[in-house]
Amino acid sequence: KAGVTQTPRYLIKTRGQQVTLSCSPISGHRSVSWYQQTPGQGLQFLFEYFSETQRNKGNFPGRFSGRQFSNSRSEMNVSTLELGDSALYLCASSPPGARGTYEQYFGPGTRLTVT
Amino acid sequence: AQTVTQSQPEMSVQEAETVTLSCTYDTSESDYYLFWYKQPPSRQMILVIRQEAYKQQNATENRFSVNFQKAAKSFSLKISDSQLGDAAMYFCAYRRIEDDMRFGAGTRLTVKP
Numbered sequence: 001k002a003g004v005t006q007t008p009r010y011l012i013k014t015r016g017q018q019v020t021l022s023c024s025p026i027s028g029h030r031s032v033s034w035y036q037q038t039p040g041q042g043l044q045f046l047f048e049y050f051s052e053t054q055r056n057k058g059n060f061p062g063r064f065s066g067r068q069f070s071n072s073r074s075e076m077n078v079s080t081l082e083l084g085d086s087a088l089y090l091c092a093s094s095p096p097g098a099r100g101t102y103e104q105y106f107g108p109g110t111r112l113t114v115t
Numbered sequence: 116a117q118t119v120t121q122s123q124p125e126m127s128v129q130e131a132e133t134v135t136l137s138c139t140y141d142t143s144e145s146d147y148y149l150f151w152y153k154q155p156p157s158r159q160m161i162l163v164i165r166q167e168a169y170k171q172q173n174a175t176e177n178r179f180s181v182n183f184q185k186a187a188k189s190f191s192l193k194i195s196d197s198q199l200g201d202a203a204m205y206f207c208a209y210r211r212i213e214d215d216m217r218f219g220a221g222t223r224l225t226v227k228p
Contacts, residue, residue, distance in 0.1 A: 106160035
């Protein structure tokens with residue numbers, strides 16, 4: 001089974017621009033979560049989607065948004081980029097099932113650099 | 116709020132030896148999940164082992180095992196017969212049902228040949 005895929009892998013943007021990152025979960029997984037990873041703040045939860053609905057949201061400004069499509073693929077968007085948004089953005093999907101939804105499988109990440 | 120603490124920013128171990136990584140967490144819940152993830156230099160996070168809080172038996176996956184002390188809110192990872200490929204950042208994570216996953220700051224493990 002193919003793992004979680006994220007595109008693009010690397011991205012360089014300028015302050016003030018916006019960016020869209022994409023994530024394709026493992027086949028059959030309906031839950032997708034996004035994380036921001038930085039050396040200073042570690043792994044911080046952005047949001048989680050399940051069946052096209054946002055289920056949980058972390059403590060990030062409204063510039064960070066996301067969505068999930070009917071095929072479970074997810075996108076996250078960051079508008080008006082700031083230098084501090086430079087980070088590795090990780091996507092993770094969870095398998096279905098009441099007890100099985102709690103482990104997550106991660107993609108390789110998208111390295112975003114804001115200049 | 117639930118927090119996860121990894122008190123060892125860095126650890127090193129000799130190849131073939133055993134190392135234990137520490138993790139403590141804070142929660143008032145009784146039903147939750149705990150995980151150890153490994154992030155090698157290539158950056159892909161890999162699930163190493165999981166533990167359900169309702170299970171008293173410690174989880175084991177080949178050379179990886181945990182020591183889960185629910186009352187003490189402690190969840191340590193033991194790596195036996197360490198290999199060069201075990202070198203990575205290790206993250207302890209906590210997840211309450213229907214909530215997001217919380218990660219510790221990580222422990223960088225170095226394996227010396």
